[in-house]
Amino acid sequence: MNQTDQINPADTSKQLKRIVSTSLFVSLITVGAFIFIPIGPVPIVLQNMFILLAGVILGPVWGLACVAIYLFIGFAGLPVFSGGTSGIGKLFGPTGGFLIGYLPCVYVTGLIADRFGKKMATDIIAMIAGSVLIYTAGIPWLMKITGMGVYKALAVGCYPFLIPDLIKIIAAAFIAKAIRPVIKL
Numbered sequence: 001m002n003q004t005d006q007i008n009p010a011d012t013s014k015q016l017k018r019i020v021s022t023s024l025f026v027s028l029i030t031v032g033a034f035i036f037i038p039i040g041p042v043p044i045v046l047q048n049m050f051i052l053l054a055g056v057i058l059g060p061v062w063g064l065a066c067v068a069i070y071l072f073i074g075f076a077g078l079p080v081f082s083g084g085t086s087g088i089g090k091l092f093g094p095t096g097g098f099l100i101g102y103l104p105c106v107y108v109t110g111l112i113a114d115r116f117g118k119k120m121a122t123d124i125i126a127m128i129a130g131s132v133l134i135y136t137a138g139i140p141w142l143m144k145i146t147g148m149g150v151y152k153a154l155a156v157g158c159y160p161f162l163i164p165d166l167i168k169i170i171a172a173a174f175i176a177k178a179i180r181p182v183i184k185l
Contacts, residue, residue: 018058018185022066025054029070030080041094041146042157043082048134049168051102052127055109056118056176058185063106071099097141098134098157105130118180120173127169 032046055063074080075088082095090096109130116122135158143153 014185017183018062021058021183021185022054022062022069025050025058025063025066026070026073029054029067033080033082034084036082038083039160040156042098042138042142042161044161044164045082046168047082048102048105048131048165049172051106052109052130052169053172053175055106055130056113056123056126056172057179057183058110059114060107060110062185063110064103067102067106071102074099092145094142094145094157095138096145098138100141101134101137104137105133108133118176120177123173123176124169127172131165131169 028050029047032048032050035046037044051063051067054066057063058066070080074086075091077086079086081090081099090099109126112126112129113123116126139150139153139157142148142157143150146153148156
């Protein structure tokens with residue numbers, strides 16, 4: 001075995017940390033989906049807080065992998081979506097657009113956090129941008145599936161969530177600040 005064929009223990013350790021952290025975030029997103037307040041066709045959930053947190057902690061690539069795994073297991077039938085629901089039918093329901101919006105959300109959130117420095121202010125801006133992407137995907141889908149007009153869809157799928165989402169973003173920024181030094185990805 002020559003020097004280029006040797007496995008670097010530091011690289012292996014870092015890769016293992018990323019895999020474990022990604023798995024942990026899949027679990028946190030799942031638990032967050034069980035903490036919900038049903039207020040109509042779109043419930044208030046904590047899963048989006050953990051998705052945003054996955055973006056700022058794991059970065060764009062690993063965050064995207066995390067959310068893709070979460071969506072895959074939910075669409076495959078494991079009860080990981082809001083209220084313990086699952087199945088490909090969720091994609092075609094009123095929350096399907098929001099679920100799909102998690103993919104660009106986590107990627108852009110991670111990209112902004114990585115590119116502009118992992119600081120609290122940057123994290124908040126990144127998570128706001130990610131949240132906008134969730135709404136950008138979710139509201140048109142909600143309109144299409146339910147037949148609601150834009151104003152009704154905003155009243156049902158956006159306005160009631162703005163303050164709770166802002167609270168979740170601020171909480172996630174503090175959590176990110178606390179756990180970054182510990183996990184060092």
